Amino acid sequence: MLPFRTGETSFPLLMRSQFAVPLARATSALLVMRLLDLHALCAAAGLGLVLGTEHGWSAWLLWTAFLLAPLLLFAVKRPLLKRLNGRLPERLGGILEEIEAGIPADTTGFARAWAFTVVNWAVKVLVLAWVLGLLGVAPLGASFGGALGGELSSVLPLHAPGGVGTYPAGITAGAVAFGAPGHRAAVAALAEAAINVHLLIVASACVGTALSIVLSWLPKRR
Structure with missing residues (x-):
């Protein structure tokens, strides 16, 4: 609800108060999660571009390289942080250690987090793209x-x-930027489809919340 998702500042504060996780470590973990979210969103959108392009294997090669980029960056994380730590004052070095502690320690853990993030956002973007297609977006x-x-x-x-x-408005702008017709009538139809998709998302969220509340009232089986 808040600008720039400032409500997410509660995550590091909650981790510190409830689980005694240092603020820098929790903030680092939150930053990694959001960077993975952004990467997954861009990868999902890139898939749409690749499917609609005529460049064939070269487009798929570029998309695959982008998709795997976080794994490659993680592979060079340790030497980069080690080199940076040697150049920082002792106090800042301690903060850097906490930041590093907020990042998955091994490749397996990072790959698991990356894979789940990609699958999560891919499913959401694919479903939204499918719904927009049903509503006439092309x-x-x-x-x-x-x-x-x-x-x-x-x-x-x-x-x-x-x-x-x-x-x-974001849906409309994104669709036009990715090839939807930009004349007045087409944009009006696109805006109508975008509003319907947003209403679907809001309704789904409300239904899900209501179901969770109802289920929480049910007696638990022992």
């Missing part, structure tokens, strides 16, 4: 661009509660 790349634009709109400095207005 070509295929525009559907993916619309899904990406809607999700990225939530990090705007100013946006309405629940993304009302800004989320559909």
Whole structure:
């Protein structure tokens, strides 16, 4: 709800108060999660571009390289941090150690986090792109661009509660940027589809919340 997802500052504070995790370590973990989210969103949108392009194997090669980029960066994490730590004052070096502790320690753990993030966002973007396609958004790349634009709109400095207005605008802008027609009638139809998708998301969230509340009231089996 808040600009730049400032509500997420509660995560490191909660980790410190409830689990005694240092603030720098929890903040580092949050930053890694959000960077993986951004990468997964861009990879999902890139898939739409690749499917709609005529460049064939070269486009798939570039997309695969981008998809695997976090694993390659993680492989050089340790030597980079070690080199940086040797050049910092002792106090800053301690902070850097806490930041490093907030990053998965081994490749297996990082790969698992990366894979789950990619699958999670891929499913969401694919479903949103599919729904936009059903509502008449074309070509295929525009559907993916619309899904990406809607999700990225939530990090705007100013946006309405629940993304009302800004989320559909993000979908519209993303779809046009990825190849949807830009004339007035087409944009109007696209905006209508974007609003319907946003209403679907809000309704799904409300239904899910209601179900969770009802289920919490049910007696637990022993």
